[in-house]
Amino acid sequence: MSNHGMHAGAKAHIFRLAEKLRNNMTKPERVLWEYLRKKPFGYKFRRQHPFHVYILDFYCHKAKLSIEIDGKSHESLNQKDYDQARTRFIKEMGIYELRFKNEDVISDISSVIHEILLELQDDSLEGNEGSWRE
16 A cells, blocks of 8 residues: 555545544444454454545455445445445555445344455465455
């Protein structure tokens, strides 16, 4: 990743918006946060993390892992385009992204957690803090 640090040069207004989002998390975000806040495999996650002009739902700097929870609004064509551009940008910055639908978090949280754990376990075994990902 560039030398912009873990926030990639995010401006003050992005930090303010992230704080508002942290105070108004969706139910699926709250459900997943209850697990991630326990630092699985010793990896610390941040919620609603400012990153450049974006806000990542959950972010682990050590693993260079972003986790996004998508609701119905992510199904629109405009939002899909925005999400694709965002994903390209964070990938260029060396961050791997996992995306889950709201329904999956609510109805099958164990599978969601399993997929996250596989990513963290792979990162831990590699010891490259995210650089192994394609």
